[in-house]
Amino acid sequence: MLDLSSAEAVAAVLGAVGAGLANEAGKAAWESAGGLVRRIVGHEVRAPRDRDELTGVAQLVHDAVRQDPGLARAWTAFARSAPRPGDADLRPVLRASTRFFTDRESERKALSREASRRPDGRPRVAVLHGPQGIGTSALALHWGCAELRRFPDGQLYADLRGAGPAAGVDPSAVLGSLLGQLGVPAAEVPPTREDREALLRACTTDRRLLIVLDHARSAAQILPVLTSAPGVFVIVTARHPLPGLDAVGIPLRALSDKDARRLLAEITKAGNVTLDRATLPAVLERCAGSPFALRAAAARLTARHWQQDGQPSGEPARTAVADGIRALRPDAARALRLLAQRDWPAIDASLTAAVLGIEETAAGGILDELAAGRLVESATNGTYWIRPLVREYAATQGLSEEGPAAVEEAVRSAVRWCVSFAEPASKAALRQGWRLGEPQQPAPAGARYSDPGEALTALRDTLGTLLQAIATAEELGDADAVFRLSQALWPLQLKMGCHDQLLPALDAGVRVTRAQAPDSREAARMQTLLGLNLTELRRWPEAESAFAEATRIEEAAGHTRGHATAVESLGLLRLREWRFREAYDCFEAADRILDGVRPDGEGIHDLPRARALLRRHRGRALRGLGQWAPAREELESALSFFRATHEAYNTARTLTDLAETLEASGRPAEALPLIEEATAALANEQAHYPLVHLRALRERCREEAGEGSDRG
Incomplete structure (x- = not known):
């Protein structure tokens, strides 16, 4: 039987819980782990930030539980119910290949050779490279679709968007996308790149998978995905070979005249167009064996408006684009x-x-x-x-x-549209709480949402465009748009994670507000939002710096509500770090700051709710310190408010905190009714992860109460 109290097992449990911080179950379990570790060791232990610190904490726990059977039982109960990374249970396939595909026999054979190479510990990787429009992506998809049986456990795809002037997609986001395709729920994808790499390796160890990484710009985008798993084959497409990547290079060149003619004939035949023999040589010459150019030409032939004005550029794909634009209205x-x-x-x-x-x-x-x-x-x-x-x-x-003026106005119009879309959607997605400033842009027609979930989905589906708008607004010097868009994305940060995707936007918000008005309330708000994001990414020292700066600015500006929020946020970071006494002090300080909110001041209507949240946070900190009676007093006070205001979600979370306090203080039977009430309160909240945590807590309490975890 596995010894859950061995140093290795303790480290594995803490590592798994830490990797699950992207969802509510993981965060709650991490906080519970901190309190339990403190109780087991007998003094405060800071939350581990890296593998070495994790090993050290695990050894402390192991040494302590060996001396105390009661502590050993408490740790074992926690370890058995601790959340684990989600199952990768999907078998995705690539999108359909193009209908018309010609030649590339030698390149396809080269791919097959690398895919079937004898396992020797080296990753199986091939790089298809060639100029734009030469068909690297089409070949990768075509070969993959034809080799479906070779990869029965799935085919993954990620567009690295490295073909343009931008830096390309961050490797952490690529890892998150691949894990999602394998079936790992978004809220169970670890927040840090290192944990994502580890989970992807674990998910692919015994699988036969194809991974297509399209439009790569550098080896740095590829290396985090590579694995020595014998059944995994990675195809990369790029304009050029990628220095630093140990891979088989497969260059793609222009199609021969024969194959180009055949491809063009097949496409035009499907379009019910007869090629003019007099026109065909000119078309083939202008396209110069570029599959993209041939397909674009076929589209214009089908529309019966073939044009070849102007001289070829020397790059057939570029010439095809120019011809296509000339054919437009x-x-x-x-x-x-x-x-x-x-x-x-x-x-x-x-x-x-x-x-x-x-x-x-x-x-x-x-x-x-x-x-x-x-x-x-x-x-x-x-x-x-x-x-x-x-x-x-x-x-x-x-x-x-x-002209530059018209171009800039068009880009600014796009940014204005993004602001007018994002702010109403944000407000609909998160109706409670306060925001700095009110939306100033009119909402676009039809931007009404039946419920918060619909608005949140709309924000998520438009996230890529909104992030581009933030980068664009920063280039244009539009600090107001950067701030408003970054603040509007807060519901996604709070409810859906997306922390790695949002980090560049929050960095931009900090930069522009610092440059334009370093001591403004907007600058402080951006520092707070950035700190909350960095907390979730486990970049705790950076988060602390952001909260300290937000606190300094808010206090100097006399913005009482924002000042309290910044101090409260630092307290939440301290909870994450298992620094429970300092967390409690932060929450106390935030409560005192709220005393200064004037009767007509900003945030006055939200004040009772803000204080209730602080009471809940204080209860959590006191639980971590092992001060059970005052913890219960704070939590019960917060619970009364949330019940009275019919906030089902916060009612359930506070009930959960109370149940955990009772369980930790040796009264698991009394915790069970609270767990059932919390579960009922979440029935209509679509709160999967809090329910996961409640089920684990129920299992522990039943076991500790002697009822048996398999009953009920």
């Missing part, structure tokens, strides 16, 4: 030039209408025309995106043909 060409000024991940009729200053119906027709000419690509959710090679050409053309 003037309003569609202008739309492409203006939309291409930024890398918007999801373009719809509403955003297009805002950029162009036209009605949405007309904007939808323009997008249809751009899609028909293969100048924008359709996404699965009904939006569009612009290929990097199209965007680069169209953006340059836009500056020369529209």
Whole structure:
């Protein structure tokens, strides 16, 4: 039988709980672990921040429980019910390959050789590289779809967006995407890159998987994904070989004239177009064996408006883009030039209408025309995106043909639309609590949500575009838009994690507010939001610095409500660090600061709720200190408020805290009714992870009460 009190087992349990901090069950379990460790060891132990500190804490626990059977039973009960990373139980497949595919026999054979290479501990990796439009992505998808039986446990895909001038997708976000495709729920994806790497390795150890990493820019994006698991094969696509990546390089070159002719013939035949023999040589010459150029030409031939004005650029894909734009109606060409000024991940009729200053119906027709000419690509959710090679050409053309002033106004219009979308959605997603300032932009038509969940989903689905808007607003020097958008994303940070995705936006918010008004309330608010994000990413020293700066600014500005929030946030960090006495002192200080809120001051209407939350936090800190009676007193006071105001979610969380306090103080039977009440309160809240924590707590209490964890 596994000894759950061995130093190795203790470290494994604490590591697993720490990796689960992305969800409410993990956070609650981590806090409970801190209190239990303090009780077992007999003094305060700081939460471990790295592997060495984790090993040290595990050894302290192991040494203590060996001397006390009662403590050993308490640890074993916790270890058995502690949350573990989610199951990776999906078998994803790649999206459908292109219908028309020609040649590439030697490249396909090279992929098959690397995929079937004898396992020797080295990762199986192949890099397909070549100029834009040469078909590296198409080959990776086509080969993968044809080799489905080779990878029965799944095929994963991530677009690293490294083909354009931007830095590309962060490796941590790539790891999160791959884990999600394997079936790990978003709230169970670990917050840190290191833990994500470890979980991905664990999920792929015994699986036969294909991973396609598209549009890579550097080896640094690839290395965190690589594993020595014998059944995993990674295909990377890039413009060039990637120095620093030990992989098989497979260059793609232009199609031969014979294969180019065949591809063009197949596509046009499907479009019910007969190729003109007199036109065909000119088309083939202009396309120069580029699959993208051939497909774009076929689209224009199908529409019966083939043009070849102007001299080829020397890059057939670039020439194809130029030809395609010339074939557009003037309003569609202008739309492409203006939309291409930024890398918007999801373009719809509403955003297009805002950029162009036209009605949405007309904007939808323009997008249809751009899609028909293969100048924008359709996404699965009904939006569009612009290929990097199209965007680069169209953006340059836009500056020369529209002029810098018109281009800047179009980009600013897109940012304004993002603000007008995000703020009402944010308010609908998180109706309680206070915000610094009220939305000043009118809400777009139809931006009404039936419930907070719908608004939260709308924010999440538009997150990529909103993040691009924040980066754009910073470039434009629009500090107000940066602040408003960053603050509007708080519900996603609070309820859905997304911490690694949101970090660049919060960094931008801190930069612009610091540069424009370093001692403003906006600057303080951004520091607080950044600190809360860094807390979840387990970058605790940086979080402490952010909270300290927020506290300094808020106090100097005389902003009482914000000052209290900053100090409260530092207390929440201290809870995460298992520094329970300091956490309690922070909550006490925050409560005293709230005494200074004037009767007509900002946040006055939220004051009773703010104090109730502080009472709950104080109860949690006192529980961590082992002061059971005062902990119960604080928690019961908070519970009375949340029951009276019918806040089901906070009622359930406070009931859970009370139950944990009773369980930790040796009264598990008294905790069971509170657990059942908390479970009932969450029935209509769609609160999966608090329920996970409650089930684990119920199991421990039943076991400790002698009822048996398999009853009820």
